[in-house]
Amino acid sequence: MSSAEQLFFLLRGEYLWLFCLLSAVLGAVVGSFLGVVIERLPLMLNHQPGEPELSLALPRSHCSQCLHPLYWWENIPIASWLALRGRCSQCHSAIPARLLWIEVTTALLFCLMAILIPSPERLLAAWILVGFLLALSLIDWWHMLLPDALTQPLLWLGLLINAGSGAVKLSDAVYGAVAGYLCLWLLYWLFRGLTGKEGLGYGDFKLLAALGAWLGWQALPFLCLIAGLSGMFIGVWKIWRSGKQMPFPFGPCLSISGAILFIFYNSHIYL
Ligand SMILES: [Zn+2]
Known part of the structure; x- marks a missing residue:
């Protein structure tokens, strides 16, 4: 058994709460990336000649109203949305709640699967x-x-x-x-x-x-x-x-x- 597998069985067997927490954190991070994919991929597929270039990485995450690039502390999955109460730190326009729900749902699903799949x-x-x-x-x-x-x-x-x-x-x-x-x-x-x-x-x-x-x-x-x-x-x-x-x-x-x-x-x- 590899050391990664030993760590998996130790964590899941002895510290299930920690394993669930780590899985939920990973889920929230993946959910944050999925939010970008869900927002940008349809726009990338409908990209017209002459429009600004768009990819999953560029331009950097920004407010859709005032266009200010997000600071690292505005980009923390779930926590940033709650700390900012769903509003942009600069122009105070609403950040779509669906981004929060995608992160929360992914975190919960990752946690559930960590419990169910041995x-x-x-x-x-x-x-x-x-x-x-x-x-x-x-x-x-x-x-x-x-x-x-x-x-x-x-x-x-x-x-x-x-x-x-x-x-x-x-x-x-x-x-x-x-x-x-x-x-x-x-x-x-x-x-x-x-x-x-x-x-x-x-x-x-x-x-x-x-x-x-x-x-x-x-x-x-x-x-x-x-x-x-x-x-x-x-x-x-x-x-x-x-x-x-x-x-x-x-x-x-x-x-x-x-x-x-x-x-x-x-x-x-x-x-
Ligand atoms: Zn803004």
Whole structure:
């Protein structure tokens, strides 16, 4: 056993509260980065010639109103937002609360997974998967978009992890990726043939392919079932709120389903 693994088992076994706290701090830092990805990636994809250059790193984090670059103490996940009471230190305009909620949600999810998953490699894989799924869900929710820049690396990572120490046989992961793509692709054309409408987007096929690569083809029926049920729940909630049927993104439903199944398959309940 390597010294990193020994430290993992010592911390998780003897000092679970400290392990949870460290996981939550890591989650908050990752959540802060996810906030940048969620804000900037759709703008980067819609970048028009002549507009100022934009990347995940540049320009530095700044206030969207007065444009002052944030000092280090204004950039501490969760703590800075609370200390500044959600307002810019210079012009006092509101800092979007969604940035705080992304950091808090990521911190809580990282902490929950640290409690549930007893293997260091699987826990690291779960943190990576949930980070990607959170970014994809929120971008899809706000922009109806599942960027290839996230779905494609997610698929390759799933295959790579299962080629190494993952829980799924590599051949099952490859069949999962192909079958995941094909089943939604078929559903898309069937629905389009029957109704003349587009019920799903190509991003959904790629996301289910990625989840198939992470979970293997055997998980696909459960994945589709949980995603379909959460889609029905969101659809009914939307009708209840607005009084009419409205299109909504399917990416968050697939993501919720994928995260639940990955955590379930890798948690000590199942091992
Ligand atoms: Zn400002």
